[in-house]
Amino acid sequence: MIHDKANHTCDCEPTLTDSQVLDFCREGYLLLEGVVPDEINRRTCDYLEGKIPANPSYIPDGMTQADLERIRASHEPSTIFLEAWFIEHVLLNPQVTGVMRSLLGANVGLPILASHHNVECPSPAQGWHHDADHIFGPELNFVEVFYFPQDTPVELGPTELVPGSHIAPTKRPNEENGVYAEGPAGTIGIHHQSILHRRGVSTAKGRRHMLKYNYWRTSPPQRDWIVEPDFDLQSAYYGGHNQARYVAHMFYWLCGKGEEYRVIGGQAWPWTSPNQIRPSYGFGSVRGYQPDWRKHNQDGYAV
Numbered sequence: 449m450i451h452d453k454a455n456h457t458c459d460c461e462p463t464l465t466d467s468q469v470l471d472f473c474r475e476g477y478l479l480l481e482g483v484v485p486d487e488i489n490r491r492t493c494d495y496l497e498g499k500i501p502a503n504p505s506y507i508p509d510g511m512t513q514a515d516l517e518r519i520r521a522s523h524e525p526s527t528i529f530l531e532a533w534f535i536e537h538v539l540l541n542p543q544v545t546g547v548m549r550s551l552l553g554a555n556v557g558l559p560i561l562a563s564h565h566n567v568e569c570p571s572p573a574q575g576w577h578h579d580a581d582h583i584f585g586p587e588l589n590f591v592e593v594f595y596f597p598q599d600t601p602v603e604l605g606p607t608e609l610v611p612g613s614h615i616a617p618t619k620r621p622n623e624e625n626g627v628y629a630e631g632p633a634g635t636i637g638i639h640h641q642s643i644l645h646r647r648g649v650s651t652a653k654g655r656r657h658m659l660k661y662n663y664w665r666t667s668p669p670q671r672d673w674i675v676e677p678d679f680d681l682q683s684a685y686y687g688g689h690n691q692a693r694y695v696a697h698m699f700y701w702l703c704g705k706g707e708e709y710r711v712i713g714g715q716a717w718p719w720t721s722p723n724q725i726r727p728s729y730g731f732g733s734v735r736g737y738q739p740d741w742r743k744h745n746q747d748g749y750a751v
């Protein structure tokens with residue numbers, strides 16, 4: 449693990465394989481259960497509840513002690529990123545950084561802003577939503593994580609996600625459930641920022657802390673995660689109709705080949721069925737189309 453403090457980046461060996469990177473492109477999330485040690489989880493809760501003094505490992509340029517105190521007391525207590533114990537065991541957690549290195553390339557930009565979701569349970573569910581300022585597209589320039597420092601079973605209202613909903617605007621009735629990112633203390637969920645999600649309903653009594661923050665790409669995309677010798681771009685599973693074209697585009701973009709990606713539609717690649725007798729037509733087409741990710745620009749960005 450290389451932690452470049454001056455540039456606020458880290459680097460390490462990637463831990464995801466081709467298949468796992470493709471799974472992330474298709475599902476839009478993955479879950480690391482209980483990866484942070486208990487003592488650090490407790491210290492995080494104590495820090496967030498103001499029970500332990502701050503001990504920043506450095507004061508960022510241009511900031512004062514008063515700035516740090518103000519930030520710590522806000523709903524965005526990003527000063528926790530200055531604590532040596534949090535940096536070592538949470539931000540630079542080897543399981544997290546291995547995933548980030550796989551998805552975001554070399555020299556991953558470390559988080560700069562923490563969002564603290566502090567809920568007194570029991571509490572009703574939020575409505576389903578895509579977070580503010582999301583973009584639908586093949587690019588993966590940053591990845592969001594949420595860290596639960598206490599045991600977060602379904603009863604304590606963990607984040608609920610809708611797999612595959614990061615590629616297009618998605619509506620869902622509030623009475624329908626999703627997948628719960630439940631887990632023991634120290635669970636870290638990793639997701640595409642555009643995914644449809646909400647805080648789940650909680651029925652237990654207690655306080656639920658959750659910290660949400662982003663890791664950032666600083667290197668152009670290339671296929672430098674763990675390459676599987678028998679991974680076949682033509683026969684890989686990219687998802688169903690109106691999904692596979694986007695998922696494959698995202699995977700190609702991550703491979704550094706987003707510009708050359710073309711599809712010809714219908715039953716052609718990247719769509720596939722287990723019942724066909726030969727590989728899908730259309731693989732490697734140089735003519736064809738790129739998916740229209742943004743349609744009528746429902747996310748509010750031009751071009």
Ligand SMILES: [Fe+2]
Nearest residue numbers: 577578579645
């Ligand atoms: Fe949200």
